[in-house]
Amino acid sequence: MEENKKIVVTREYEKKMSEISPFELKNILIELADESARKSTHIMLNAGRGNPNWIATTPREAFFLLGQFGMEECRRGTKLEDGMVGLAGIPQKPGIAYRFREFLDKHEGTPGSRLLRDTYNYMVHEKGVDENDLVHEWAEGVIGDQYPVPDRILKYTEVLVEDYLKQALCNNLPPEGKFDLFATEGGTAGMCYVFDSLQQNFLLNKGDKIVLFAPVFTPYIEIPEQIRYQFDVTEIHALKMTGDGYHTWQYQEKDLDVLKDPSVKAAFIVNPSNPPSYALTQGLTERIVDIVTNDNPNLMIITDDVYATYVPGFRSLMADLPANTLCVYSFSKYFGATGWRLAVVSLHEDNIYDRMIAGLPDDKKALLTKRYGSIMLDPSKMKFIDRMVADSRQVALNHTAGLSLPQQTQMALFAAFSLLDTENLYQSRMVEIIHERLHTLWESTGFTLLDDPLRAGYYSEIDMEVWAKKFYGDDFVEYLKANYEPVDVVFRLAQETSLVLLNGGGFDAPEWSIRASLANLKAEDYARIGEGIASILHSYADKWKESERNKNNN
Numbered sequence: 001m002e003e004n005k006k007i008v009v010t011r012e013y014e015k016k017m018s019e020i021s022p023f024e025l026k027n028i029l030i031e032l033a034d035e036s037a038r039k040s041t042h043i044m045l046n047a048g049r050g051n052p053n054w055i056a057t058t059p060r061e062a063f064f065l066l067g068q069f070g071m072e073e074c075r076r077g078t079k080l081e082d083g084m085v086g087l088a089g090i091p092q093k094p095g096i097a098y099r100f101r102e103f104l105d106k107h108e109g110t111p112g113s114r115l116l117r118d119t120y121n122y123m124v125h126e127k128g129v130d131e132n133d134l135v136h137e138w139a140e141g142v143i144g145d146q147y148p149v150p151d152r153i154l155k156y157t158e159v160l161v162e163d164y165l166k167q168a169l170c171n172n173l174p175p176e177g178k179f180d181l182f183a184t185e186g187g188t189a190g191m192c193y194v195f196d197s198l199q200q201n202f203l204l205n206k207g208d209k210i211v212l213f214a215p216v217f218t219p220y221i222e223i224p225e226q227i228r229y230q231f232d233v234t235e236i237h238a239l240k241m242t243g244d245g246y247h248t249w250q251y252q253e254k255d256l257d258v259l260k261d262p263s264v265k266a267a268f269i270v271n272p273s274n275p276p277s278y279a280l281t282q283g284l285t286e287r288i289v290d291i292v293t294n295d296n297p298n299l300m301i302i303t304d305d306v307y308a309t310y311v312p313g314f315r316s317l318m319a320d321l322p323a324n325t326l327c328v329y330s331f332s333k334y335f336g337a338t339g340w341r342l343a344v345v346s347l348h349e350d351n352i353y354d355r356m357i358a359g360l361p362d363d364k365k366a367l368l369t370k371r372y373g374s375i376m377l378d379p380s381k382m383k384f385i386d387r388m389v390a391d392s393r394q395v396a397l398n399h400t401a402g403l404s405l406p407q408q409t410q411m412a413l414f415a416a417f418s419l420l421d422t423e424n425l426y427q428s429r430m431v432e433i434i435h436e437r438l439h440t441l442w443e444s445t446g447f448t449l450l451d452d453p454l455r456a457g458y459y460s461e462i463d464m465e466v467w468a469k470k471f472y473g474d475d476f477v478e479y480l481k482a483n484y485e486p487v488d489v490v491f492r493l494a495q496e497t498s499l500v501l502l503n504g505g506g507f508d509a510p511e512w513s514i515r516a517s518l519a520n521l522k523a524e525d526y527a528r529i530g531e532g533i534a535s536i537l538h539s540y541a542d543k544w545k546e547s548e549r550n551k552n553n554n
Contacts, residue, residue, distance in 0.1 A: 009491050014487050014488055018485060030500055032495050036495050050459065050520070057111075066112075074145075097134070129156060138409060152401075154405070165346055170318070190328040203300065209231070239510070260291050264296065271308070274507070301325045326347050337414065372395060463509075472544070487505070493532055501514045501533075
């Protein structure tokens with residue numbers, strides 16, 4: 001078997017590698033960092049990916065305890081010979097709520113039992129749902145013995161998750177009316193479904209103008225460029241600086257004026273941002289609301305709010321512009337559940353998407369009638385969010401659409417856990433963990449981190465050009481640009497210190513910036529990362545000083 005060729009890092013190689021996705025470049029950096037670690041006493045540290053190193057325990061304990069109840073329900077009335085070979089029936093609805101309460105009494109004090117009881121009481125006593133319907137949905141959900149019905153999201157899962165989103169994304173001040181939800185296989189699947197259905201329903205067509213708020217998660221840069229979409233993309237960059245030259249990672253209000261143009265069909269936003277990890281200011285939100293209200297009422301806003309829960313008091317655009325906003329929210333980061341693949345797409349029941357479809361020309365309506373005609377007799381009455389469900393299964397397989405029942409059950413318990421945490425104990429601890437790591441990183445660099453209540457801190461974006469200028473001045477910055485590629489920083493971190501970070505340029509952030517994930521390493525590891533970043537900067541400066549001395553000596 002041919003051995004892998006050793007990577008030789010030259011400036012030309014770096015220039016080529018700067019063109020690929022940072023998530024693909026990461027694999028090369030890991031290989032270099034691993035090789036470096038083998039040659040030294042360093043341990044490779046990978047701060048390149050946002051997979052958290054924590055889990056929410058209580059909702060998982062509730063899920064596994066609910067699984068025991070579900071199995072008991074399936075075994076009720078099972079014939080002895082069936083049980084002996086591992087067969088059982090399925091949960092039966094009559095009297096199931098009574099048996100559930102008996103089960104909880106029997107398991108009083110068992111991890112997860114309190115959350116199950118509190119969630120049951122919340123749904124039955126505060127939401128007024130039918131107790132047998134509720135518990136039957138849970139029992140079937142945890143066992144996974146049925147297709148998802150309704151296919152978009154289970155009835156009571158939607159109730160819990162909608163209430164959670166109103167708490168987490170609307171700061172408990174939601175707009176009037178209901179949000180319809182579509183449970184998806186993670187936020188990435190949700191965003192794929194959004195892109196696809198917008199195009200399938202003639203709301204976004206090839207060549208249409210869209211605005212992308214940058215820096216941004218790299219796939220959102222790449223998807224609009226694909227042949228199937230080919231949108232005309234304008235980027236707004238969060239490059240606002242303080243008077244003394246520090247990044248605020250916010251947008252200038254005047255740059256939002258591009259949204260006034262009615263030919264701009266959609267705006268894509270990650271809020272809080274990825275990688276800088278800052279929520280939009282109230283002023284920027286109000287500016288967007290004003291533009292939509294007065295200049296571009298049919299502007300479609302697609303927002304990815306996965307990091308919302310790391311900013312206490314966060315308020316999504318779905319709260320202030322519910323008719324215009326499609327929101328994708330993932331449970332993966334906050335609950336340590338990337339492997340569960342849990343997310344929802346949220347759309348208000350009164351929205352511009354449905355209205356714009358109703359206003360399409362007759363020829364396009366005819367095509368959509370043909371597309372969705374196998375699902376309902378009058379497809380014109382089909383909501384856009386239900387069209388997304390059908391599109392996710394090529395329409396023809398709509399009858400088997402939907403997120404699996406166990407996934408939806410765990411999602412409901414995650415939502416209930418946070419919803420019923422009235423003292424915000426979990427959120428407070430999450431924010432504390434992230435901020436401890438953040439401050440450890442920055443204190444170790446010797447750089448200045450400005451206080452900012454809008455900082456989520458899940459990632460940290462460090463612009464090396466800013467700190468090159470702060471420490472050594474403009475001449476050093478010019479030397480740096482003339483002699484090195486921006487990605488040289490992440491290559492040197494990998495080769496010299498066994499540290500893996502991602503290049504900010506790959507997220508359309510400043511070219512000389514680097515992104516560190518604060519989610520997946522111990523707090524003390526970030527001290528080494530900070531020291532490594534600082535050492536790279538100062539080693540560049542040593543080379544520059546040496547070159548200046550040589551000039552003067554000559």
